[in-house]
Amino acid sequence: MKKIINKPENIIPELVEGFVSANSRYFEKVLGVNGILYKGRRKDKVTLVIGGGSGHEPIYSGFIGRGLGDASVAGNIFASPDPGAISETAKAAHAGHGILFVYGNYAGDNLNFDMAEEILQDDGVKAAHVRINDDCVSAPVERINDRRGIAGGVLMVRLAGAACDLGLSLEDTKKQVEHVADNLRTIGIAVSPGQLPGLDKPTFELGDDEIEFGMGLHGEPGIKRDKMRPADELVDVMFSHIVKDMPLKAGEEVCVLVNGLGATTMLELSIAYRRVKQLLDKAGVLVYDADVNSYATSQSMGGFSISILKLDEQIKKLYDNPCFCPFYAKEGKA
Amino acid sequence: MKNALNVNDCKDMIRFVADKIIESKPYLTEVDSAIGDGDHGIGMAGGMQKAKEKIDAMDPTEDAYRVFDTAGKAMLMSMGGASGVIFGSMYIAGAKNSPPKSELDAADIAKMFQKSLAAIKERGHASVGDKTMVDALEPAAIAMSEHSEEGLLEMLKAAEQAAHDGMESTKDMLAKYGRAKSLMERAIGFQDPGATSVWIIIRSMREFVEN
Numbered sequence: 001m002k003k004i005i006n007k008p009e010n011i012i013p014e015l016v017e018g019f020v021s022a023n024s025r026y027f028e029k030v031l032g033v034n035g036i037l038y039k040g041r042r043k044d045k046v047t048l049v050i051g052g053g054s055g056h057e058p059i060y061s062g063f064i065g066r067g068l069g070d071a072s073v074a075g076n077i078f079a080s081p082d083p084g085a086i087s088e089t090a091k092a093a094h095a096g097h098g099i100l101f102v103y104g105n106y107a108g109d110n111l112n113f114d115m116a117e118e119i120l121q122d123d124g125v126k127a128a129h130v131r132i133n134d135d136c137v138s139a140p141v142e143r144i145n146d147r148r149g150i151a152g153g154v155l156m157v158r159l160a161g162a163a164c165d166l167g168l169s170l171e172d173t174k175k176q177v178e179h180v181a182d183n184l185r186t187i188g189i190a191v192s193p194g195q196l197p198g199l200d201k202p203t204f205e206l207g208d209d210e211i212e213f214g215m216g217l218h219g220e221p222g223i224k225r226d227k228m229r230p231a232d233e234l235v236d237v238m239f240s241h242i243v244k245d246m247p248l249k250a251g252e253e254v255c256v257l258v259n260g261l262g263a264t265t266m267l268e269l270s271i272a273y274r275r276v277k278q279l280l281d282k283a284g285v286l287v288y289d290a291d292v293n294s295y296a297t298s299q300s301m302g303g304f305s306i307s308i309l310k311l312d313e314q315i316k317k318l319y320d321n322p323c324f325c326p327f328y329a330k331e332g333k334a
Numbered sequence: 335m336k337n338a339l340n341v342n343d344c345k346d347m348i349r350f351v352a353d354k355i356i357e358s359k360p361y362l363t364e365v366d367s368a369i370g371d372g373d374h375g376i377g378m379a380g381g382m383q384k385a386k387e388k389i390d391a392m393d394p395t396e397d398a399y400r401v402f403d404t405a406g407k408a409m410l411m412s413m414g415g416a417s418g419v420i421f422g423s424m425y426i427a428g429a430k431n432s433p434p435k436s437e438l439d440a441a442d443i444a445k446m447f448q449k450s451l452a453a454i455k456e457r458g459h460a461s462v463g464d465k466t467m468v469d470a471l472e473p474a475a476i477a478m479s480e481h482s483e484e485g486l487l488e489m490l491k492a493a494e495q496a497a498h499d500g501m502e503s504t505k506d507m508l509a510k511y512g513r514a515k516s517l518m519e520r521a522i523g524f525q526d527p528g529a530t531s532v533w534i535i536i537r538s539m540r541e542f543v544e545n
Contacts, residue, residue, distance in 0.1 A: 084411035108416035
């Protein structure tokens with residue numbers, strides 16, 4: 001597959017250079033490492049630092065701005081950034097009220113962010129973390145700490161940004177974000193593999209007439225390979241997995257994110273959302289807000305995910321906080 | 335053939351190991367593509383290249399452990415991914431809290447690997463049988479302790495064999511960590527890329543000492 005790149009070894013530095021200079025009104029680069037700072041970051045609150053492997057743009061690198069991350073760290077493609085890059089970026093962004101890291105729950109990210117926290121603590125900087133683990137079919141509920149983080153990360157970053165904006169302590173901010181994680185579930189489906197720049201083979205193999213339920217954002221195997229079917233039938237299966245894991249009662253309120261993985265179009269995503277709304281209506285569940293877009297991508301992978309965030313007063317208050325970055329902007333409560 | 339490694343020997347050995355890993359990049363990529371992201375070879379080769387550069391730029395030292403610490407930190411602070419922390423820790427933890435020494439003998443190297451193993455198991459929570467690099471590192475470290483009195487070369491020969499057997503044993507295992515975990519039984523039949531790197535590192539140490 002053709003990719004618009006130069007030398008493979010320069011992909012990440014060139015990505016960061018282009019990303020920062022295209023958004024130089026809002027972004028600046030951290031000297032010496034692949035970290036990005038939001039220029040307008042507030043100094044009177046906990047600093048939110050997000051990050052992970054590259055290749056999923058606009059998440060995470062781009063989700064820094066008002067009411068979102070204060071800084072982001074970019075690893076190599078699909079690989080966590082190193083502890084030096086993470087701790088240097090966090091120190092550059094820190095405003096004296098502690099650092100909250102929010103990142104996907106993967107072995108590599110956990111090891112590197114943990115080590116960065118140790119480095120910061122040695123330097124007298126308070127740091128804590130919340131791991132994104134919204135993929136509700138990636139591990140059973142008994143092993144909920146093994147679940148991967150996927151597109152629900154968009155909502156996690158937004159609500160973590162809002163929690164930081166409230167001006168709470170690091171401990172209380174972390175608690176708010178953990179509460180969000182408890183009420184967020186996502187399931188994905190793959191219809192075609194992605195192609196990583198610099199590698200010859202696609203990320204996985206899938207027959208022309210096949211789909212895979214629950215496949216991860218890096219092509220991790222899901223729960224069931226099946227034949228391609230009409231959109232409504234795919235959504236019905238996906239929805240059933242979410243409500244099995246997080247039951248929804250009539251009268252409850254939710255926010256929905258239908259996220260494309262890269263090669264799936266707004267046309268298809270809209271058709272999928274339409275079915276999600278029908279199912280929620282039938283269950284008597286109220287949609288507070290919805291979003292149909294491609295924020296957490298996997299290069300040219302085809303497919304999408306459905307994320308459902310169950311609201312209570314606390315989460316609603318966070319959701320109503322306005323936010324802005326070049327890739328994601330919400331007015332909050334009108 | 336050497337029976338102890340002075341500071342320069344340690345530098346040359348780490349450079350030699352690094353070159354062997356860099357040479358094995360296509361092989362490691364192939365092994366990792368079967369059950370992982372396919373980026374293990376790229377990551378390891380990049381980290382080893384950084385280790386070489388930092389060793390070349392080191393201030394003069396009389397402490398051989400400093401060479402391993404420098405190489406490990408270079409890997410830790412450049413690679414990213416799980417292997418950056420794990421393989422960086424392998425060199426760093428081995429050297430940590432060791433009183434300075436200008437020459438390392440077989441017993442010193444054996445002790446380094448024991449410390450590396452303990453640190454990696456603590457950080458990564460993996461045990462033998464989980465289909466990780468620990469499956470090669472633990473038997474290799476044990477073999478070193480058991481054979482350290484036979485001299486450097488004999489000790490490394492035993493460790494190389496143990497690491498190789500450990501690497502082979504990962505083929506029959508289900509993975510407990512990383513991307514291969516979600517493959518479940520589909521990971522059977524494929525060896526762990528991290529265990530493969532451990533084998534290459536120890537084999538290269540043996541080759542360096544032998545020649």
